[in-house]
Amino acid sequence: MLDKNFNPESFEKSFSFEIEASLRKPNAEPFMVLLPPPNVTGSLHMGHALCYTLQDIIARYKRLMGYDVVFQPGLDHAGIVTQLLVEKSLYEGGAEKGSLTRETLLKEIWFFKENSGNTILNQIKTLGISCDFSRLRFTMDEDSRKAVTKMFVKLFENGLLHRRKKMINWDPLIGSAISDLEIVEKEVDSYLWYIKYRLADSSESITVATTRPETLFGDVAVAVNPSDQRYLHLVGREVMVPLVNRKVPIIADSHADPEKGSGAVKVTPAHDFNDYDIGVRHKLPILEIMNLRGELNENVPELFQKMDRFVARRKVVELLEKKELLEKVETIKQKIPFGDRSNVPIEPMITYQWFVDAEKLAVSAVKAVENGKIKFIPKHWENLYFEWLNNVRPWCVSRQIWWGHRIPAWYGPDGQIFVAESLEEATVKAGQFYGKNVVELVQDEDVLDTWFSSGMWPFVTLGWPRQTSDLGRFYSKMIIVTGFDIIFFWIARMIMMGLFCMDEVPFCEVYIHGLIRDEKGQKMSKSKGNVINPLDLCKKYGVDSVRWTLASTTSPGRDIKMNEHSVENGRNFLTKLWNVVRFAKMNGCLYNHDFKVEDVSYPMAKWIVYKIKQMVSQVGSAMAEYRFDEVTHHLYHCLWDSFCDWYMEFIKPIFQQSSLKNDEKRGYDLPHTLLKKDIRDTTSWAIVQFVRVLYPIAPFISKKLSGEMGVMEISWPIIGEIDAAEAIEEVEFLKSAISSVRSMKQYLHIPPTEKVSVRLESDSYDVADLIVKYGEAMHRMVGINFGKITEQTVPVVLNRAVIYMELGSKIDMGKERVRLSQDMKKLLQNKENMLFRLANEDFLNNAPEETIWDHQKRVEEIEDKIQKIDYVLRSLEVV
RNA sequence: GGGCGCAUAGCUCAGAGGUAGAGCACUACGUUGACAUCGUAGUGGUCGUAGGUUCGAUCCCUGCUGCGCCCACCA
Numbered sequence: 043m044l045d046k047n048f049n050p051e052s053f054e055k056s057f058s059f060e061i062e063a064s065l066r067k068p069n070a071e072p073f074m075v076l077l078p079p080p081n082v083t084g085s086l087h088m089g090h091a092l093c094y095t096l097q098d099i100i101a102r103y104k105r106l107m108g109y110d111v112v113f114q115p116g117l118d119h120a121g122i123v124t125q126l127l128v129e130k131s132l133y134e135g136g137a138e139k140g141s142l143t144r145e146t147l148l149k150e151i152w153f154f155k156e157n158s159g160n161t162i163l164n165q166i167k168t169l170g171i172s173c174d175f176s177r178l179r180f181t182m183d184e185d186s187r188k189a190v191t192k193m194f195v196k197l198f199e200n201g202l203l204h205r206r207k208k209m210i211n212w213d214p215l216i217g218s219a220i221s222d223l224e225i226v227e228k229e230v231d232s233y234l235w236y237i238k239y240r241l242a243d244s245s246e247s248i249t250v251a252t253t254r255p256e257t258l259f260g261d262v263a264v265a266v267n268p269s270d271q272r273y274l275h276l277v278g279r280e281v282m283v284p285l286v287n288r289k290v291p292i293i294a295d296s297h298a299d300p301e302k303g304s305g306a307v308k309v310t311p312a313h314d315f316n317d318y319d320i321g322v323r324h325k326l327p328i329l330e331i332m333n334l335r336g337e338l339n340e341n342v343p344e345l346f347q348k349m350d351r352f353v354a355r356r357k358v359v360e361l362l363e364k365k366e367l368l369e370k371v372e373t374i375k376q377k378i379p380f381g382d383r384s385n386v387p388i389e390p391m392i393t394y395q396w397f398v399d400a401e402k403l404a405v406s407a408v409k410a411v412e413n414g415k416i417k418f419i420p421k422h423w424e425n426l427y428f429e430w431l432n433n434v435r436p437w438c439v440s441r442q443i444w445w446g447h448r449i450p451a452w453y454g455p456d457g458q459i460f461v462a463e464s465l466e467e468a469t470v471k472a473g474q475f476y477g478k479n480v481v482e483l484v485q486d487e488d489v490l491d492t493w494f495s496s497g498m499w500p501f502v503t504l505g506w507p508r509q510t511s512d513l514g515r516f517y518s519k520m521i522i523v524t525g526f527d528i529i530f531f532w533i534a535r536m537i538m539m540g541l542f543c544m545d546e547v548p549f550c551e552v553y554i555h556g557l558i559r560d561e562k563g564q565k566m567s568k569s570k571g572n573v574i575n576p577l578d579l580c581k582k583y584g585v586d587s588v589r590w591t592l593a594s595t596t597s598p599g600r601d602i603k604m605n606e607h608s609v610e611n612g613r614n615f616l617t618k619l620w621n622v623v624r625f626a627k628m629n630g631c632l633y634n635h636d637f638k639v640e641d642v643s644y645p646m647a648k649w650i651v652y653k654i655k656q657m658v659s660q661v662g663s664a665m666a667e668y669r670f671d672e673v674t675h676h677l678y679h680c681l682w683d684s685f686c687d688w689y690m691e692f693i694k695p696i697f698q699q700s701s702l703k704n705d706e707k708r709g710y711d712l713p714h715t716l717l718k719k720d721i722r723d724t725t726s727w728a729i730v731q732f733v734r735v736l737y738p739i740a741p742f743i744s745k746k747l748s749g750e751m752g753v754m755e756i757s758w759p760i761i762g763e764i765d766a767a768e769a770i771e772e773v774e775f776l777k778s779a780i781s782s783v784r785s786m787k788q789y790l791h792i793p794p795t796e797k798v799s800v801r802l803e804s805d806s807y808d809v810a811d812l813i814v815k816y817g818e819a820m821h822r823m824v825g826i827n828f829g830k831i832t833e834q835t836v837p838v839v840l841n842r843a844v845i846y847m848e849l850g851s852k853i854d855m856g857k858e859r860v861r862l863s864q865d866m867k868k869l870l871q872n873k874e875n876m877l878f879r880l881a882n883e884d885f886l887n888n889a890p891e892e893t894i895w896d897h898q899k900r901v902e903e904i905e906d907k908i909q910k911i912d913y914v915l916r917s918l919e920v921v
Numbered sequence: 922g923g924g925c926g927c928a929u930a931g932c933u934c935a936g937a938g939g940u941a942g943a944g945c946a947c948u949a950c951g952u953u954g955a956c957a958u959c960g961u962a963g964u965g966g967u968c969g970u971a972g973g974u975u976c977g978a979u980c981c982c983u984g985c986u987g988c989g990c991c992c993a994c995c996a
Binding site for chain 1: 923926934935939940943945949950951955958959960976977989990991993995996
């Protein structure tokens with residue numbers, strides 16, 4: 043027997059889903075869910091919990107629907123993050139800065155990976171995520187290394203990958219190039235300094251406004267707008283760069299904006315993207331004044347050499363002021379780019395890097411979404427995808443760090459590049475190139491952007507470059523579930539690389555979920571201290587409750603405001619189900635495998651079968667559309683409202699009849715022995731359907747309760763056809779009768795426990811039959827006895843029936859009349875509205891037939907009620 | 922500057938061209954055998970704003986306002 047208390051912890055640990063996750067169905071339709079591989083350094087946060095839960099729901103549902111499902115787990119080596127983290131812990135452990143060699147650091151990181159990489163995997167298992175862990179992959183495992191290397195060579199040989207000297211975003215803290223995507227703009231308080239540049243050949247000067255005075259050492263020109271009348275006469279003349287007194291020209295370039303600053307701008311091609319472009323346009327020299335650590339180099343006066351860029355800034359300003367070259371200073375709000383991992387301002391630097399021609403790869407990637415081969419859910423995210431890909435710039439894939447896939451390029455003594463899958467191959471190529479056998483080759487020091495390997499994940503996890511059977515079977519039959527923030531980083535790159543490499547889209551659906559926020563709608567962050575740990579929630583409320591809550595609060599295109607309250611809600615629902623099963627077992631219900639819904643005859647049973655059939659189909663449609671909120675909604679209301687509140691209450695007398703004494707039976711005897719078995723079977727059947735449909739969302743309790751009902755295998759319900767129209771009518775009538783009587787009792791302040799005698803009158807129903815079938819239940823549910831009425835009565839007007847309640851002297855006839863008159867007024871108003879519409883010719887001509895028919899039916903119903911109330915009102919007048 | 926999303930009950934959010942919904946909260950009443958992690962009955966909304974299309978708009982279209990986000994630029 044089940045515990046009285048619902049305690050998820052007591053059974054959650056006893057279920058493992060590894061076997062069913064690894065089960066293959068070679069003859070079924072293939073379907074794959076590709077888990078976005080979490081970072082090895084990661085630990086589970088709410089975002090993971092949501093993302094993974096949704097995928098798990100999909101994977102489990104697809105399994106139930108008979109698909110051959112691969113739910114592929116993995117871990118991402120997360121180059122920069124991991125290296126920073128391990129370095130930090132080593133330094134904190136006493137290692138001297140700069141003392142680490144490539145080999146020792148890599149050894150340490152691998153050690154860290156072996157020991158900590160499992161943390162998040164175990165957390166994923168705790169959440170009940172049914173990945174096939176026997177397929178676990180790591181983005182830096184040997185197979186991945188081979189694949190990445192091959193891809194690099196392939197891109198290179200197709201002319202889509204080049205090594206170029208270009209200006210890139212340099213992160214001085216990490217000491218590496220980073221891509222455009224790894225930058226975050228931050229608004230900071232800053233200054234705009236107005237600096238006087240003296241003309242070389244006169245005492246005149248031109249004022250230049252800048253936010254970066256320290257870069258003036260690298261100035262090679264001053265630019266003004268060609269249409270700026272103030273400065274036109276100066277174009278072509280020369281100015282002295284302050285502090286170094288180097289002559290540079292004044293040039294006309296449209297980049298200079300007369301509205302901004304002083305209208306004149308210093309040009310530093312080596313350290314600013316726009317200035318670099320100006321430099322190219324005007325064939326200006328490039329003067330680099332900074333090293334890769336963000337310190338000024340030997341091209342600046344000695345005083346400033348090796349000085350940090352921000353220290354140098356203060357010093358420069360100080361000196362300019364002293365020399366009276368500083369005209370004025372404005373305080374401004376400025377947005378400047380920061381490295382997203384290092385959180386330091388990035389520095390544009392001209393360096394050699396490897397670039398993928400993303401512009402070329404983007405063409406087919408855009409097409410694949412345009413022509414519907416890949417669908418985003420919700421669809422509007424496609425706009426974002428298009429916007430980015432249509433303006434995509436070369437992707438800088440080289441990183442000057444050590445943790446990652448080493449770039450498979452080797453350099454000859456003269457700098458000649460040999461891109462190959464191995465040193466041996468490179469050596470052969472070099473031999474051919476130089477015409478001799480022994481050539482000393484040096485491998486590129488850099489590693490690849492982490493997203494390079496992630497971008498290949500859909501086919502690498504399927505075995506590529508080996509032509510495995512999985513690769514042919516599951517590639518492009520996938521769904522990806524993820525947050526919008528990695529549409530560029532990951533989704534777009536998977537599509538580009540997949541199309542390039544496999545000539546086919548990697549997946550067909552991309553489900554983009556919302557962000558989890560705190561209850562005030564703020565982003566969760568450690569610094570704000572508003573982080574909710576999903577595992578804490580699981581511990582407190584049970585994993586299933588958390589999963590249920592995540593599913594029920596997610597809706598397309600909307601972020602989730604998370605609070606514990608909503609988890610309580612989920613827990614309460616599961617508790618309800620738990621108690622349903624307790625009730626069933628107390629009454630001897632066990633799943634009967636021979637039971638057929640077609641054989642059900644008792645109307646209440648037919649009704650619940652119908653309700654469940656309807657629910658299953660609604661849940662199925664919702665699942666197909668990934669509307670997890672609707673899935674839970676339908677389940678919730680079918681179980682709680684239909685099954686618990688009505689079905690269970692109605693069948694109690696049948697289960698409990700035997701315990702009643704004769705004088706308590708009030709003559710509502712039914713052929714109980716027969717009925718009891720039918721009802722037991724129906725009840726068990728119903729519970730099993732609930733538990734099955736619940737399985738994708740709350741697998742632990744589903745398994746547990748399914749077992750309790752005697753069903754070991756969970757499968758999706760298949761429900762036969764039944765003709766339930768009459769039963770539905772009857773039950774809906776009973777429901778409205780009971781609700782109305784309850785309402786009336788409350789209205790008249792009759793205590794719920796007080797029994798009331800009633801008389802049911804109807805020309806549409808067989809009153810005696812209803813009383814035999816449901817009298818006992820109605821007695822229990824509302825405290826009414828069917829019998830003779832002698833005293834004053836109050837009528838409860840129903841559809842096609844009236845119930846008269848005996849109330850003795852408690853009724854205030856005057857009050858009753860007022861109440862009924864008010865009801866009447868509303869009904870008349872309602873009827874009038876309907877009739878007005880029905881009298882409108884335009885309405886009749888244009889509205890769909892169904893709508894018109896609906897209106898007419900409604901009028902009939904209203905008229906019936908009006909008639910009854912009218913009748914009752916008149917009878918009250920007689921009294 | 923370009924783009925996207927959102928605006929419905931006190932709160933969190935569904936929703937559909939034809940009688941406005943749920944959960945929570947709130948009010949009143951109620952624990953004898955499934956469940957107080959509960960039950961019953963209620964209160965509560967001119968669906969942001971101004972126009973347009975339509976027989977009919979809260980839903981479709983346009984403008985506006987407010988909030989959130991993305992991209993680009995910023996000397």
